[in-house]
Amino acid sequence: VAADESYPPDLRYHPEHDWVRVDGDEAVVGITWYAQDALGEVVYYDPPEVGATVTKDAPYGELESVKAVSDIFAPASGEVTAVNAGVSERPEIVNEDPYGEGWLIRVRLSDPSELDSLMDEPAYRAYLAGL
Amino acid sequence: MAVAPAHTSLHDRHLALGARMGSFAGWDMPLQYAGARAEHLAVRERSGLFDVSHMGQLEVSGPGAREALARILTNDITAIGPGQGQYTLMCEDDGGVIDDLIAYALADRFLLVVNAANIVACHERLADRLPAAVDLADRSPEVAMLALQGPRWADALRPLAATPAAFALDYFEIGEDVLAGVPCLIARTGYTGEPGVELMCPADGAPALWDALMGVEGAAPEPAGLVARDTLRLEMGYPLYGQELSRERTPIEAGLRWACDLAGGRFAGVEVMRRQAEGEGGERLVAFRLTEPGIPRPGQAVMIDGAPAGTVTSGTLSPSLGVGIGMAYLPRDAAAPGTDLVIDVRGKPKTARTARRPLVARSPKE
Numbered sequence: 001v002a003a004d005e006s007y008p009p010d011l012r013y014h015p016e017h018d019w020v021r022v023d024g025d026e027a028v029v030g031i032t033w034y035a036q037d038a039l040g041e042v043v044y045y046d047p048p049e050v051g052a053t054v055t056k057d058a059p060y061g062e063l064e065s066v067k068a069v070s071d072i073f074a075p076a077s078g079e080v081t082a083v084n085a086g087v088s089e090r091p092e093i094v095n096e097d098p099y100g101e102g103w104l105i106r107v108r109l110s111d112p113s114e115l116d117s118l119m120d121e122p123a124y125r126a127y128l129a130g131l
Numbered sequence: 132m133a134v135a136p137a138h139t140s141l142h143d144r145h146l147a148l149g150a151r152m153g154s155f156a157g158w159d160m161p162l163q164y165a166g167a168r169a170e171h172l173a174v175r176e177r178s179g180l181f182d183v184s185h186m187g188q189l190e191v192s193g194p195g196a197r198e199a200l201a202r203i204l205t206n207d208i209t210a211i212g213p214g215q216g217q218y219t220l221m222c223e224d225d226g227g228v229i230d231d232l233i234a235y236a237l238a239d240r241f242l243l244v245v246n247a248a249n250i251v252a253c254h255e256r257l258a259d260r261l262p263a264a265v266d267l268a269d270r271s272p273e274v275a276m277l278a279l280q281g282p283r284w285a286d287a288l289r290p291l292a293a294t295p296a297a298f299a300l301d302y303f304e305i306g307e308d309v310l311a312g313v314p315c316l317i318a319r320t321g322y323t324g325e326p327g328v329e330l331m332c333p334a335d336g337a338p339a340l341w342d343a344l345m346g347v348e349g350a351a352p353e354p355a356g357l358v359a360r361d362t363l364r365l366e367m368g369y370p371l372y373g374q375e376l377s378r379e380r381t382p383i384e385a386g387l388r389w390a391c392d393l394a395g396g397r398f399a400g401v402e403v404m405r406r407q408a409e410g411e412g413g414e415r416l417v418a419f420r421l422t423e424p425g426i427p428r429p430g431q432a433v434m435i436d437g438a439p440a441g442t443v444t445s446g447t448l449s450p451s452l453g454v455g456i457g458m459a460y461l462p463r464d465a466a467a468p469g470t471d472l473v474i475d476v477r478g479k480p481k482t483a484r485t486a487r488r489p490l491v492a493r494s495p496k497e
Contacts, residue, residue, distance in 0.1 A: 002166075040151070040163065040166065040167065041166045041167065041168050041169075043168065043426070043448045044424070044425070044426050044448060046425075046479075062477075064426050064448070065167075066167045066168060066171075066358055066362055066447055066448060066450070067162075067167065067358050067361075067447070069426075069428065069477070088424075
């Protein structure tokens, strides 16, 4: 069952519809409700390797629905310290709980100041309204 | 100039159900409602209802209609009598496929149900090849079509039927009945691999028919969209025009020799097809399954022993099997089931193996 639309206020948002939750010098990353809704039911997750480097604004992996493939973009740069194996096993949790169990990767931030360029919740909602 | 996509007579029903709509062959059609995977599994396990009103209906009648169609269509149309249909193809003189279709023999005419994208091409071909005494009419704009598919199709239809006619039909037979007050042609056909019926009725009657089916207590079908229709047919290894079938391919290459009367046929393209069927070399359409996680997509390269061998024509994640599946044209000598392949999935090599069609153990016959 897909989640209801929401954009938690404690997250920062990237224009490619990715969110980031800062946790010390690490960050947890996923896709927003809007992104999962646009993609439809997620059926496959192709994650990066733990230890890989991700670069802000560049694709780091792929999510697929039955019909489409979607690149997922890094909202900040750093080294991947964990990938969510739960999504590989049950990809639909991205639809069910995009900000919780459906997280995608954990990153050790190489430049936390990059986060300043991301949107807060009101800014992201305004951005969505303009799409 | 952009032309706004056409609406079927069920368009407001789709919107009311919250369907995600998309443009297909010039029509604004429901791609999915609750979700393509759930709809796919509903059709396999219970029943689903598809609006396929975008498909075309061409009628051919008059003296000499059968003989004329025998020179245009690949299957042996003299083998069917009133109340029977057959899967067949219309080809160019060089064997390239203009369309795949179902030809039904009715009491006083032939009804050709063609793909939405090919209504004009089929009509042009027929107008060009039919003798003057044979009448040709395009009923597509006034006819709506619903596909009720899945093992519980009869439970959904029974409360609506005026007579038991539909339930006495065998696979590929067609009859008439009044369903929920709407006069319908009922054919025991479909393109999902499940038993079921396709219902053709006046376009303005389709909403009442749709509502009645959706309101059947305890056995109502689930609305299903074009994405599920595509994954259902792909699991069966059924070719789709525009993916596997085109003017660049013949029915023989597509594995549709069973729908071509090569021995006695007089249809356009038969000489080319005979040579392909009897000769060596050439390519054949094969189905395959990935043997590791991943999803093949159309256009991706297929390799055998490290060398390019073909291109994926259709690919998806099979909702029934939970693995990536697809189809591709491969050299004939590499087309045997069990051949190891590698699919280039956006730069990542994924191992696959060719397999017999259907890829799932389902049958539309009851």
